Every structure is written in C-alpha cells, then in structure tokens.
Amino acid sequence: MGIVSPGFRRRRRDDDVELPPGQYLTQDFPVLSAGPTPNIPLDRWQFTISSEIGQEYQWTWDELLELPAEEPTVDIHCVTKWSKLGTTWRGVSLDLLMEEVETTADYALVHCYGGYTTNLPLEDLLDGKAWVVYEYEGSELAPQHGGPARLLVPHLYFWKSAKWVRGIQLQEFDEPGFWESVGYHNYGDPWREERYAGD
Ligand SMILES: Nc1nc2c(c(=O)[nH]1)N[C@H]1C(S)=C(S)[C@@H](COP(=O)(O)O)O[C@H]1N2
Numbered sequence: 225m226g227i228v229s230p231g232f233r234r235r236r237r238d239d240d241v242e243l244p245p246g247q248y249l250t251q252d253f254p255v256l257s258a259g260p261t262p263n264i265p266l267d268r269w270q271f272t273i274s275s276e277i278g279q280e281y282q283w284t285w286d287e288l289l290e291l292p293a294e295e296p297t298v299d300i301h302c303v304t305k306w307s308k309l310g311t312t313w314r315g316v317s318l319d320l321l322m323e324e325v326e327t328t329a330d331y332a333l334v335h336c337y338g339g340y341t342t343n344l345p346l347e348d349l350l351d352g353k354a355w356v357v358y359e360y361e362g363s364e365l366a367p368q369h370g371g372p373a374r375l376l377v378p379h380l381y382f383w384k385s386a387k388w389v390r391g392i393q394l395q396e397f398d399e400p401g402f403w404e405s406v407g408y409h410n411y412g413d414p415w416r417e418e419r420y421a422g423d
C-alpha cells in the first residue's frame with residue numbers, strides 16, 4: 225500500500241498545468257508598480273475613450289457600475305516570470321464600452337491615473353479579451369492592485385493590464401507605452417515569450 229502525501233499531490237497537479245515558457249506558478253499576488261499608488265476619489269473618477277478624430281466617450285464611476293458586469297476567471301502571466309491561475313475578477317467588457325464608439329483606428333494607447341501608459345492593437349481589447357475590472361476574488365480591487373479600476377488583458381503579459389486605468393486613446397498609428405518604450409516587447413504574448421524587444 226502506497227502513501228501519497230498531500231504535498232506530492234499538489235506538486236503533481238502543478239506539474240500537469242501548462243504554463244507559458246519560462247513562467248513559474250505563484251499563489252501570492254505580487255505588487256509591481258512603476259510609481260506610487262495614486263489616490264482617486266470615486267466622485268472624480270472618470271473613464272474616457274477618445275477616438276482618432278477626437279470624439280470622447282465618458283463614464284463616471286456610477287455609470288460604470290450600472291453597466292452589465294462579467295466575472296472572468298483567467299490566468300495571468302507577469303513578464304518577471306510569475307503566473308497565477310484561475311484568478312476571478314468582476315468588471316465591464318471592452319466590447320460593451322466600445323459598442324457606441326465610432327472608429328476605424330487599429331491601435332490603442334491606454335492611459336492611467338499616475339501617468340503610466342501601455343499600447344496594444346485595438347483588436348486585442350475586443351471579442352471578450354479585455355475588461356475594466358473593479359473587483360478581485362469577490363472584494364473591491366485593492367489600491368495597490370489598481371483600484372478603483374484596472375484594465376485586464378490576460379492573454380498578454382500583465383504589464384498590459386494597466387492599473388488605475390483612466391482612459392483609452394484610439395489611434396491610427398501605434399505608439400509605445402511606458403515599458404514598451406524602454407525595451408519591453410511591443411506586443412507581449414506570453415506563449416511566444418515576447419518579453420523584450422527582439423524576442
Ligand atoms: N498604472 C500602472 N499599471 C501597471 C503597472 C504600473 O506600474 N502602473 N505595472 C504593470 C506590471 S509590470 C504588472 S506585472 C502588473 C502588476 O499588477 P499587480 O501589481 O496587481 O500584480 O501591473 C501592470 N500595470
């Protein structure tokens with residue numbers, strides 16, 4: 225009769241999981257911020273999508289909360305090599321926010337309270353691939369993790385999931401964001417290990 229320790233079972237389960245190349249699993253939730261955590265009073269919070277012709281679409285905090293929410297459960301992968309599996313969030317899909325927006329732009333530059341930016345093709349925000357989230361694991365999103373609201377784009381490295389998101393600027397031409405302009409990969413697909421420019 226064999227004895228199987230819980231530790232062994234846990235390890236086996238983790239081994240069975242397929243992670244993007246070079247990633248390891250963590251149960252923690254590390255905080256990675258390029259600057260201080262901004263304080264954003266909810267009565268002054270706004271989310272703005274601006275089109276390439278300068279048209280602006282705006283939501284207040286109350287308006288965001290009134291929109292139909294989704295609860296995506298997704299895996300997240302940081303370029304510093306940690307991955308977390310099965311994280312659950314609550315927020316509004318970008319498909320819904322983009323519904324009324326008239327645009328022929330191909331690119332998005334995401335802006336944050338505090339000044340951080342990140343860029344991605346507009347199509348990577350659509351078709352159920354991205355959300356503006358305000359809850360994590362059933363609680364309001366903690367300030368250090370991007371509260372009151374952050375972008376969630378789990379199919380790309382987590383630096384694209386902009387914390388304290390303030391708006392999205394739609395553009396005909398691509399423009400590198402904060403990390404992209406100092407050597408991170410412009411696109412950042414974890415499954416192709418696109419960590420740095422040239423990968
Ligand atoms: N506004 C803002 N968003 C940001 C960052 C940042 O410095 N500022 N860091 C990015 C990076 S590199 C990562 S890995 C994740 C980290 O999110 P977390 O601190 O919730 O783990 O946020 C991303 N979004």
Ligand SMILES: [Mo]
Nearest residue numbers: 256302303383
């Ligand atoms: Mo990161």
